[in-house]
Amino acid sequence: MASGLLTGMIEPQVAGSVVASADDQAASGRPGAVGLPRGGHARWVRLSHWVVAASVLTLAVSGFVILMAHPRLYWGAAGNDLTAALIELPIGRNYRHGGWQQSVAFFPQPHSAESASRTYDIFNENSWARSLHFLAGWFLALTGTAYLVAGAYTGHFRRHLLPGADGRMAQRAWEDLISHLRFKFAPTTGGPPYGILQKWTYAGVVFLMLPLMIVTGLAMSPAMTIAYPFLSGMFGGSQSARTIHFFAFAALILFLVVHVLMVVLSGFRRQMRAMTLGN
């Protein structure tokens, strides 16, 4: 996944003009037909892009603050400081703080479940971080839903995001990859048509990663999992969902870094103009 993300989010018109399908070019050459002047982004795309961008940044910061309160990840239904962790992240002062009283076993059997009282004053800013996280989550979910409806309704996804299946797809992807690896970026016109790796990446973020973030997030909620047990069940438990939530976050951060890098490399002013003013 990582290599796909790394190579896929380029905004190259060298690659784009080489690999874009006839359908793409026809669509983008018809201003008005789909509300897309050549090289620009439709107003609803620009609006949703920046609302989602602001939401994702807020979610990333608040989510990291939440993670710092308990930088341990687990697999399964439950996990805590007194059980084995899958991963311990050395972030913040709660990492392996060791501030516990002597543990007491509940049952006489060996390896019994036990309890210990915490004596360490942990870093915990979850009062605002949790509420901010969920507020930004609302913005992401509502804007994302509107975007998905608009994208399907206007044909934006079919024309610009979904790679058309044809016999040359593998060859096009290979050519696209090579031109990216050679850092061949011509000045962009901004916006569609996208290269095939770009399409895969955007489609992956829009249809897979962001929905996965929302679903794994909801899978940690007591009220939501009581109402819909499959939310956590499909991931093997709420702690598994939390771990997946973290790795999907890391993948999205990688996407964000490369995405911004490619905007810069392919013509920052032109790209920003296309995503703000529209052309």
Place this chain on the structure above:
Amino acid sequence: MNAKQILTTRRALMTGLASAGGLLLGGCSKQLPPTYGNVLRMGDLLTYTAHRLLLPRGRLAKEYAHGDITSIPAVGTTNPADSHQEAFNADNGPAYERLRAGGFGDYRLSITGRVSRPGTYSLADLKRFPARTQITKHTCEEGWSAIAEWTGVPLRSLLEAAGILPSARFVNFFAFDDIADGIDMLDALHPQTILAYGMNGRDLPVPHGAPLRLRVETQVGYKSTKYVQRIVVKDEFDDLGKIGDLQNGWAWYAGI
């Protein structure tokens, strides 16, 4: 309070929530937690309203097998008599110490407010109610979770015994430490919302809230108030002042 009255209560709650859509920004309805103009509290209110309007009701939290019980940390207040702890209360702390020394034999839970029979209950009184035992997952807002067996009296049984009035909407809990919290009637009447006096087959240990703690399985852990001393039933929302969630910056509704 019979089933029909409860249904009426729920319908009234629904009506209140349904009419509250336009109040999200103001948050001035006394049937809903206030926002004080704070954008974070508006988000909390949106979550609460959406959950109450959209989520199916009457579903139970998953109950686990005895072999699924995990270790469980005790966090927050772990001894209300310890003056070094953050939420220590100078009046209640020594009182708690005396009760604990006597094996909580003199402990009395009081129920007041919008009930027709306000009164007090000893632990023995509480244990005379039909008990409910459930092995459930405690989800801490910090990010960890643990599975334990809890035994206690369903809050609903106690509220019915106290004669809860049809206009009642919120149940508030005051603890021996400087903690107070509350839940709405939907969560209060949930079959798995219990006042637990037992944990993992023995008396509730002091670090986990002895002699009596709330278990609200529909919300995250901090809503399951430990060391419960008093219950006050209200018609209107009460932010519980400086010892409640809101004035400390926390969401009052914590279903997520």
